[in-house]
Amino acid sequence: GEDVEQSLFLSVREGDSSVINCTYTDSSSTYLYWYKQEPGAGLQLLTYIFSNMDMKQDQRLTVLLNKKDKHLSLRIADTQTGDSAIYFCAESYNQGGKLIFGQGTELSVKP
Amino acid sequence: DTGVSQNPRHKITKRGQNVTFRCDPISEHNRLYWYRQTLGQGPEFLTYFQNEAQLEKSRLLSDRFSAERPKGSFSTLEIQRTEQGDSAMYLCASSLTGAVTGELFFGEGSRLTVL
Secondary structure, three states, X not given: OOOEEEOOEEEEEOOOOEEEEEEEOOOOOOEEEEEEEOOOXXXXXXXXXXXXXXXXXXXXXXXXXXXXXXXXXXEEOOOOHHHOEEEEEEEEOOOOOOEEEOOOEEEEEEO | OOOOEEXXXXXXXXXXXXXXXXEEOOOOOOEEEEEEEOOOOOOXXXXXXXXXXXXEEOOOOOOOEEEEOOOXXXXXXXXXXXXXXXXXXXXXXXXXXXXXXXXOEEOXXXXXXXX
């Protein structure tokens, strides 16, 4: 079935690392994505990872994929107040191009 | 190209009325998607097109909902006999078949409020 689960809230202090977690169910997913949504703005792709990769690093972002446990995480190093937003995990499904999204994790960064 | 464009940005209507939303995708993108997002939830897939063909529809898309993409460019999403439960943000996205990442590019959404 199609189901992507995320914790709903995360609060961190500026300068700390943030780790947002996600579990998915479709083992045939080819890509897994992290999107960011800021208030009043559309969703923007932050990063993605191939299902045959374990890790991807992109500047302050590190994505870890555990295929056995169907667990995906996004680590943001040196979190800034501008990183405050809702972060969505998404999986591609059935090669059809549509994405299945989690319910989003609201990240709050306190100065 | 300015990205995916959606109109209107906000629509307030009375229960029972019909509403139509329009989406203009990124010009070279052949795939177009409609999602619905309610407060505190992630986007839920409604339907998608490849060129003019509607390839998949979600069970969420009741008979009151119809989407078209007549010339393979812009798309419309019509909701007939609106209900209060239809109040949500309707998101449009586009993508290009064969793109390496399969990334979907989203518009800013059309917010529907049904009174």
